[in-house]
Each structure stands twice: as structure tokens, then as C-alpha cells.
Amino acid sequence: MTEEKVKLSIKGRKPNIFVVEDDALSAELIGLLLERFGANSRIFSEPFDFLRELESPVLQPDLFIIDVMLPGMTGIEVLKRIRQMREYQHIPVVLLTSIDDFHFKQAGFDAGADDYLNKPFNSIELGLRLRALLRIKEYHENLEEIENVFRTLVAIVEAKDIYTKGHSLRVAQLAEAMGKELRLPAEDTNLLYRAGLLHDAGKIIIDSHILNKPGPLNQDEWAELRRHPQVGAQFLTQLERTSRLVPLVRDHHEKLNGEGYPSGKDYRQIDFYTRILSVADVFDALTSARPYRDSLSVKDALTVIEREVARGWWDPEAVHLLKKVVLTGEELAG
């Protein structure tokens, strides 16, 4: 096999590969190979220049190749920074090193590397590995596209109901902040964010007169509204059968004492991330105005939520987490 036989592409276009390599000779070689493989490349000799570029890249990167030994910070530190940025979490990363050290490799994989290559590397092997990683990137892109369709659904839902405008985004940001407070891995805080954005996607099938009704719902309307978690979960099951989003969306109105809907699950069946999402959802609902009441202050909303904890609805640990996020240190102590 020759280098020319390895052709890199993603969704039928040239992939954009960013390389961070301070060794000029090695950087030049990689740039040349990438060109031969049919990819666009951007080479950075300085990790800080690279990270600055990522803040508003001219080309959208599809893959990163990062040398482990860099001036100022290690490639593993660069990788950790990348994984903290939501938009780059699913971009494959290949670490390059001349050190054949298992512990270094392990640290790299722990930080979220997808592959490792020792220098000097075989050029065809590099091409084949990049090709495999770009397929994974392509898969993620497809999922993201479908997820964007659902986000559009949410925007339509929110357009039907002026009272919930911005609700999903606020729940997403709050649930994510709670995950960060817990120091969850980036992948999991991202899951909470996505679940927040999509939790009410199933409301697309609910008639707008129900969503906007100023008074209390009658029994039929209430039964109709209660279908939205299950419908949202069904949408997402089509997105990805094993999606971790599904249980969060399906169970976000369940209560620990079994009084919630759609299934009346109890504390034994409701996982902790769902509990975080539920609390974020309730908090945002209480602090926003609804057709039948004004918005509550943060303090009053927390009082209501505490009362509901006592009734066995919400997880006290999740509520404590919520307080840490929405209250200042002083308020928390008081």
C-alpha cells in the first residue's frame, strides 16, 4: 500500500486536521503527509496559539494531532483543555510522542486521547488510524445533526408557549453547573446540558391551547400533557438506541416517593442525574412567570422546593447542589 492510496474524508469533504507539534521537521513531515492523504492541515508550534485559535477557529477542526512534549505545557494538558470545551468534546485526538512509556500513555488516555502514535511513525499507519478516527467523528456528526433537529423541535415548542421561552436553555445551563459543582467528568456535565435542552422535546405533540391555558387543566388536558416525557424519550431512542439521554428525558417528572409521571417510578429506579435534572427543571419553572402565577424569587422557590423534599418528591442531595449553584456563599451559610 502506498500513501496515495490512503484517502481521508469526512461526509464527502476534505477533513480539517489541526496539528500541534513544536519540532519543525516533524511538523513539516506531518503537514506533507496530510496533504497527500487529501486533508487540510493547520500546524501550530505553540500550544497557546493553538488554544487561542480554538476560541474562534476559521476552519472547523475534525481531528487533532498533538505532540506530548511541547513548550510551556504538555500535550496532555492541552488535551485536557480541549475536552473541557463543549464543542470539541467529540473531536478525535491522536497523541504523538517519542517516549515509549506506558504511564504517559495511560495519562493520555485518561485525559481523553483516542489514539497514540510513537515517533518515528509509519506514514501509512498514521493515515489508516486517522481514517478510522474520522469515521467515528462522522458518526458523532450524524448524531449531532439529528440532535439539532430535536433542538429545533424544542425551539418550536417554546415558540408555541411564550411563558416557557428560554426554559430549556436555562435548565440545561443550571443542570450543567450542578454537574460541574459535583466535579463530574466533562462528558457527564455535557449529558446534563443536552438533557436540559431536550427534556421537553415531547411537548411538540401537545396542543398549544393546553400549553398556554391560563387556568388549571382539566383531567383530559392533564393526561395529554403528561405524555410529553415518554414522547420525548421515544424521539431520542430513534436517535441512538443506547442513548444516555433517554432515561433523563423519560423520567424528569418522576418523584422519589412514586407520585410522579409517566411511570410512577420511585427512588430505587430514578438515577442521580435525573434527580439533578428534575430539580433544575422545577427551580426554573418556579422562578419563571406562568399564565396562572408570577415568578417566585430564588429564596421563595427554594422554600417551595424544600417543602417538596419533605414530601418525598426531590432528592435532598440534588437540592443541596442546586443551592450551591444558585446562592452565594453568604446566602448558603445563612
Ligand SMILES: [Fe+2]
Ligand atoms: Fe417536562
